[in-house]
Amino acid sequence: xxxxxxxxxxxxxxxxxxxxxxxxxxxxxxxxxxxxxxxxxxxxxxxxxxxxxxxxxxxxxxxxxxxxxxxxxxxxxxxxxxxxxxxxxxxxxxxxxxxxxxxxxxxxxxxxxxxxxxxxxxxxxxxxxxxxxxxxxxxxxxxxxxxxxxxxxxxxxxxxxxxxxxxxxxxxxxxxxxxxxxxxxxxxxxxxxxxxxxxxxxxxxxxxxxxxxxxxxxxxxxxxxxxxxxxxxxxxxxxxxxxxxxxxxxxxxxxxxxxxxxxxxxxxxxxxxxxxxxxxxxxxxxxxxxxxxxxxxxxxxxxxxxxxxxxxxxxxxxxxxxxxxxxxxxxxxxxxxxxxxxxxxxxxxxxxxxxxxxxxxxxxxxxxxxxxxxxxxxxxxxxxxxxxxxxxxxxxxxxxxxxxxxxxxxxxxxxxxxxxxxxxxxxxxxxxxxxxxxxxxxxxxxxxxxxxxxxxxxxxxxxxxxxxxxxxxxxxxxxxxxxxxxxxxxxxxxxxxxxxxxxxxxxxxxxxxxxxxxxxxxxxxxxxxxxxxxxxxxxxxxxxxxxxxxxxxxxxxxxxxxxxxxxxxxxxxxxxxxxxxxxxxxxxxxxxxxxxxxxxxxxxxxxxxxxxxxxxxxxxxxxxxxxxxxxxxxxxxxxxxxxxxxxxxxxxxxxxxxxxxxxxxxxxxxxx
Numbered sequence: 001x002x003x004x005x006x007x008x009x010x011x012x013x014x015x016x017x018x019x020x021x022x023x024x025x026x027x028x029x030x031x032x033x034x035x036x037x038x039x040x041x042x043x044x045x046x047x048x049x050x051x052x053x054x055x056x057x058x059x060x061x062x063x064x065x066x067x068x069x070x071x072x073x074x075x076x077x078x079x080x081x082x083x084x085x086x087x088x089x090x091x092x093x094x095x096x097x098x099x100x101x102x103x104x105x106x107x108x109x110x111x112x113x114x115x116x117x118x119x120x121x122x123x124x125x126x127x128x129x130x131x132x133x134x135x136x137x138x139x140x141x142x143x144x145x146x147x148x149x150x151x152x153x154x155x156x157x158x159x160x161x162x163x164x165x166x167x168x169x170x171x172x173x174x175x176x177x178x179x180x181x182x183x184x185x186x187x188x189x190x191x192x193x194x195x196x197x198x199x200x201x202x203x204x205x206x207x208x209x210x211x212x213x214x215x216x217x218x219x220x221x222x223x224x225x226x227x228x229x230x231x232x233x234x235x236x237x238x239x240x241x242x243x244x245x246x247x248x249x250x251x252x253x254x255x256x257x258x259x260x261x262x263x264x265x266x267x268x269x270x271x272x273x274x275x276x277x278x279x280x281x282x283x284x285x286x287x288x289x290x291x292x293x294x295x296x297x298x299x300x301x302x303x304x305x306x307x308x309x310x311x312x313x314x315x316x317x318x319x320x321x322x323x324x325x326x327x328x329x330x331x332x333x334x335x336x337x338x339x340x341x342x343x344x345x346x347x348x349x350x351x352x353x354x355x356x357x358x359x360x361x362x363x364x365x366x367x368x369x370x371x372x373x374x375x376x377x378x379x380x381x382x383x384x385x386x387x388x389x390x391x392x393x394x395x396x397x398x399x400x401x402x403x404x405x406x407x408x409x410x411x412x413x414x415x416x417x418x419x420x421x422x423x424x425x426x427x428x429x430x431x432x433x434x435x436x437x438x439x440x441x442x443x444x445x446x447x448x449x450x451x452x453x454x455x456x457x458x459x460x461x462x463x464x465x466x467x468x469x470x471x472x473x474x475x476x477x478x479x480x481x482x483x484x485x486x487x488x489x490x491x492x493x494x495x496x497x498x499x500x501x502x503x504x505x506x507x508x509x510x511x512x513x514x515x516x517x518x519x520x521x522x523x524x525x526x527x528x529x530x531x532x533x534x535x536x537x538x539x540x541x542x543x544x545x546x547x548x549x550x551x552x553x554x555x556x557x558x559x560x561x562x563x564x565x566x567x568x569x570x571x572x573x574x575x576x577x578x579x580x581x582x583x584x585x586x587x588x589x590x591x592x593x594x595x596x597x598x599x600x601x602x603x604x605x606x607x608x609x610x611x612x613x614x615x616x617x618x619x620x621x622x623x624x625x626x627x628x629x630x631x632x633x634x635x636x637x638x639x640x641x642x643x644x645x646x647x648x649x650x651x652x653x654x655x656x657x658x659x660x661x662x663x664x665x666x667x668x669x670x671x672x
Contacts, residue, residue, distance in 0.1 A: 002109065003082070003086075003107040003112070004016055004044060004045070005045055005067075005079060005080045005081070005082040005106070005107050006077055006078070006079050006080070006107060006109050007077070007078055007080065008076060008077055008078065010063070010064060010068050013044075013045075013063055013067065013068065013080065014060065014063060016044040017041050017042070017043065017044050017059055017063065018041055039055075040053040040054055040055055041053055041054070041055075041056065041059055043059060043062060043063065045063075045067055045080060045081070045082050045083055045084060046062075046083045046084070047083060047084060047085065050083055051083075066081070067080040067081055068080060070118060072106060072118060072121050072122055072125065074109055074125050075109075075134070077109055079106050079107060079108070079109055079121065080106075081104050081105070081106060081118075082104070082105055082106065082107060083104050086105065086107070086114055103116055104116065106118070106121040108121070108124060108125070108128075110125070110128050110133060110134070111128070111133075129161065130160060130161050131160070131232060132160055132232060147159065147160065148160075148161075148163070149243075150173065150175070152175075152178060152181075152209060152213075153181075153182070153185075153213050153217075153473070154216065154217075155209060155212045155213050155216055155244060156240070156243050156244055157173065157207045157208065157209045157212070157240045157243070158207070158236065158239055158240055158243060159171060159173045159207060160236070163207075171206050171207045171232065171233050171236045172206045172207075172295070173206060173207045173209060174380075176380055177318075177380065177381065178475060179378070179475050179476060179479065180318055180381055180383055181209070181210055181213065182468070182473045182475055182476040183374070183376065183383060183385075183464070183476055183479070183480075184210065184291055184316050184318075184383070184385075185210075185213055185214065185217070185467075185471070185473070186464040186465075186467045186468050186471075186473065186476060186480070187314060187316060187373065187374065187385050187460075187464060188200060188214060188218065188222070188289055188314075189217075189218060189464075189467040189470075189471070190460060190463045190464055190467060191288065191289055191313075191314050192218050192221040192222055193463070193467075195288075196220075196221045197220065197221055197222060197223055198221070198222055198223070198288035198289055199222075199223045199225070199285075199286070199287045199288050199289070200214060200222050200223070200224055200225070200287060200288060200289035200290070200291075201225045201227065201281070201282070201285075201287045201289070201290045201291070202214075202224070202225070202226045202227065202291055202293075203227050203278040203281070203282065203290065203291065203292050203293075203294075203301065203305075204227070204228060204278060204292065204293050204294055205226040205227055205228040205233060205234075205237050205273075206228065206233055206236075207233075207236055207237065207240060208226045208236070208237035208240045208241065208271075208273075209240075210291065210293075211224045211225070211226035211237075211271060212226075212240060212241065212244055212246070212271070215246060215269045215271050216244060216246070216269070217471060219269055220269075222289075223272075224271045224272065225271075225272045225273075225274060225281075225285075225287070226271060226272070226273050226274070227273075227274045227275070227276065227278060227281050228275065229275065229276060229277050229278070230275075231275060234273060234274075234275045237273050238250065238273055241271050241273070246269045246270070246271055247269065247270040247271070248270075248271060248272075248273055249270050249271065249272040249273070250272070250273050250274075278292070278294075278301050278304070279300075279301060279304040280304075282301070282304040282305050282307065282308060282309075283304050283307055283308065284308075285308065286308040286309065286310055287308070287309060287310065287313065288309075288310050288313040288314070289313060289314050289315075289316075290305050290309055290313070290314075290315050290316070291315075291316045291317070291318075292305060292315075292316070292317040292318070293317070293318040293320075295320065296319075296320060296321045297319055297321045297324070297336045297337075298317045298318070298319055299336050299337065299358050299362075302317075302358065302359060302362035302363075303362050303365065303366070305317075305362070306362050306363045306365075306366040306368055306388065307366055309368075309388050310388070311388065311389070311390040312387060312388065312389070312390075313387070313388050314373070314385060314386070314387055314388070315359070315385075315386055315388060316383065316384065316385040316386075317355070317359070317383075317384055318381050318382070318383050319355055319381065319382045319383075319384075320380065320381050320382075321336070322351070322379075322380070322381070322382065324336060324337075325351035325354060325355070325377075325382055326343075326347050326348070326351055327341045327342055327343040327344075327347055327350075328343075330342070333354065337354050337355075337357070337358050338449075339354050339357070339447075339448060339449060339450070340445075340446065340447055340448065341354065341447055342407070342409075342445060342447065344407060344412060344414075345412050345555070345556045345559045345590075346414075346553045346554055346555075346556075346589070346590070346593070348377035348378075348382075348589040348590065349377065349455070349553055349554065349587075349589045350447070350450070351377050351382050352375040352376070352377045352382055352384065352451075352455060352589075353375075353450040353451040353452075353455075354450060354451075355375075355382055355384050356370075356372055356375060356384055356386070356451035356455075357402050357448075357449050357450050357451045359384060359386055360398050360399060360401070360402055360451060361399070361402070363386075363388065363395065363398065364395040364396075364398060364399045367390070367391065367392050367395050368388050368389065368390050368391070368394065368395055369388075369389040369390075369391065369393075369394025369395045369396075369397055369398040370386040370387065370388060370389065370394075370398050371386060371387040371389060371457065372384070372385075372386050372451070372453060372454060372455055372456070372457065373385045373386060373387055373456075373457045373460045373461075374455075374456060374457070374460070374461065374464075374483070375455040375456065376479070376483070376588065377589055378588075398453075400419070401451060401452050401453040402448075402449045402450070402451060402452070403416045403417055403419070403448065403449065403450065403452045404416070404417045404446050404447065404448040404449055404450070405417070405446070405447040405448050405450050405452075406427060406428075406430055406431055406444055406445075406446060406447075407444060407445050407446075407447050408431055408433050408435050408436075408443055408444045409443055409444065409445060410433075410435040410439055410443050411433050411435055411600060412555075412559065412560075412600075413431055413432055413433040413435075413599075413600045414553060415430055415431055415432065416450075416452045416552070417430065417446075418430065427444075427446075428443070428444060431444060432599050432600065432601065433600065433601070452552065453549075454487075454549045454550060455487075455550070456483060456486065456487035456550065457487070458484065458487040458488055461480060461483050461484045461487055462484060464476075464480055465477065465480040465481065465484060468480055479588060482586065482587075482588045483588060485585050485586065486550065486585050486586065486587050486588060486595060487550055488550070488585070489550045489551060489583040489584065489585045489595060489596075489597070490583070490584075490585055491571075491574050491575075491578065491584065491585055491586070550583075550585075550595065551583065551595055551596060551597040553595075554587045554589065554590060554593040554594055554595040554596075555593065555594050555596070555600065555603055556590055556592055556593050556594075557570060557573060557592050557593075557594055557607065558592050560600070560603065560604055560607060561607065561611070562607070562608055562611055564613060564614055564615070565608070565611035565612065565613055565614065566611060566612045566613070566614055567607060567610075567611045568607075568610045568611065570586070570592065570594075572610070573594070573606070573607065573610065574586070574594065576606050576609075576610055577594070577596055577598060577603070577606055580598070580602070580606055582596050582597055582598040582602070583596060583597045584596040584598070
């Protein structure tokens, strides 16, 4: 039975104290003596030492003011505050006597828990409601569950209240991650064109929206498995499968939704739904495509993901622990990734390289190498997509690309440390800048370990763009176009509309195209795939797609602008750098970032050359600083050319004076 403190009406609470219904009201209306025929009665919710027995009118006021007014209401019931010995607190020792104080508390109507504060009790009940746990053994009529139906990419999903708050719901669904889901779908679609069918796993299903989109659009090309360790999420995934007219395979038994199939449509798509830990299912089974999207970091699941993933398969992971990756919580990054970082102008690309370094180490422990296909770092997440290359040689090649980065904190110049384990006497010599010689103290820090290889695969990105156009994924197309330009380090935005699979189809797909008309058994030789042929064709495709690797990192044009000068428009500045003979492109990491192979000194020189002053003259401080900036930039270039300081000053005095004269500034500023 329910606890006596849970009642529907105040009259029910009075009956527990043997107060007749309306006794107190009738006595007041008739002006009769309440003590005449009444006897003292105890409070049913208070011990005798806290509230002594009293007459009915006083007990009525006690129940109404102390217990009923501060109750918590739920489904027509009132959970009144209780002072009985249901929740004893720690006894207090005063002198030689021990007092066992009883704490006031509430009894939950759903789970029978005892909670002390009223605000905590309200929050406790709300958590039950958010999880859909509104039924209890005390409520005879179950409360109806209210599910909101959302639609994304022609896929319907039911969600619980507070679905966008992960701490308050089991089936987390974030509408802001739509772009992330579209990018992962494009990557899977490209893999499905290479070989069919493929087994793919959504390790953290939640509502199952991602796996449902895979099965609904790719159909027989994929065998989808949606996993979640939460029982409520598994139930929600099954309901969403039926909502989208798909069969559910659970515990090797198929559950068919006859009502959903009764409208004449034949849908043979089957989704397998499992309830187990993500590490367990990835250890037990092998997959061609694995996606990891936990709440926070994904480093705890990388070893399991690379343990059984098939050769030339794809592993994609979404990291949402941006506070540590974006250097807001540096100690957390050290704990999770074993990486030392600081906040820089290129912090988003730094975050992507941190995640790829962790992925590379996990793959190398399983004797596997990786090929980075895609790395995206936006406001809410960091997405990394890699292809798995089985064997110790690819693992060694990938591990060699994990290096440390030397970062100058004055000018933000950066360079990866040279390969080798020999200790250098002066590591500052590796930096192109001369800040250590001109500034006092230590000017640079060592960051990492980081991934030093390429972040994009141009051919794979072009195929992803083609799939995005084919399936009408409008949000992913602009980003993919930017990524293609960034991977090629070019500003051209001309993209062909024909399929990229038509060009060199035999070379790109290799053994898969040769056996496209054969059955799936032709991929197996004595139970093993033709790994040698696949690796050779993949290496051939890698060589053609990664012929010109894009430069590492980028510069923010605002960070290096000159005070008191109007810098040129970004697109014009890109053209100026390109005319100077450097590779240049924009980057998705930063809307004002410029990816180029030009050194920072030349970057500042071109930026200064095409900047215009914000004033017409009259102040001597501006030209002085301008001349100093020009001289500093050109002095770095002269040092690179091998000139001495005297030769540089002799060659430079006339040029600076002429420049200042033509700009309308007095020439004595340059002489000073």
